[in-house]
Amino acid sequence: MPMKIDRLNPASLAPPGRYCHVAVVSAGRQVHISGQIALDAMGQVVGEGDLAAQAEQVFANLAAGLAAAGADFSKVFKTVSYVVDLTPEKAAAIHRVRVKYLGEGPYPASTMVGVTALVDPRLLVEIELIAALD
Structure with a gap:
């Protein structure tokens, strides 16, 4: 039986943006x-000085890791x-790349x-992640 992921956003918490507040994963x-x-x-470093280019490489690397494990985003x-010296603009640049890989939810x-x-x-x-395999 495939692993089930329930993504929850309790009404008692502020509405989330491009994330969920709680992820419940079955065994x-x-x-x-x-x-x-x-x-x-x-x-070799890709996109030196270019956050968007670096985010693209990071997500490509994450995609490769997921594929090696038999999973996807x-x-x-x-x-x-x-994120080094995080600002709202830097967060937005990363989110623009992130949505290419994670879609609209x-x-x-x-x-x-x-x-x-x-x-x-x-x-x-730098980005790390956890995914369900089954």
Whole structure:
């Protein structure tokens, strides 16, 4: 039986944007993908100084990880994004890329955190996720 994901937005919480407040996952297998950064398959930084280009590479890397595990973005129920010097404009740029991969919903439970730096000073965004396999 496929793993069921119920995405809940309780009326007692503020209406969410492009995320859900609660993701309830039935028992089953999950895939946890480590934070992905804007490195290509050769380990080279993609889009230095360009947040949108880096977000595109990050989501492409996440897609590759999901595919390797036999999943896709429809199975994602949790994301965590780390953004260097986060501003509303930077969040919007990432959301524009995110919607290309996650579509118009239902959205996973999501957190976006502003950080001062990532492992390499050329990197601007890192995203990790959890998806249901079955």
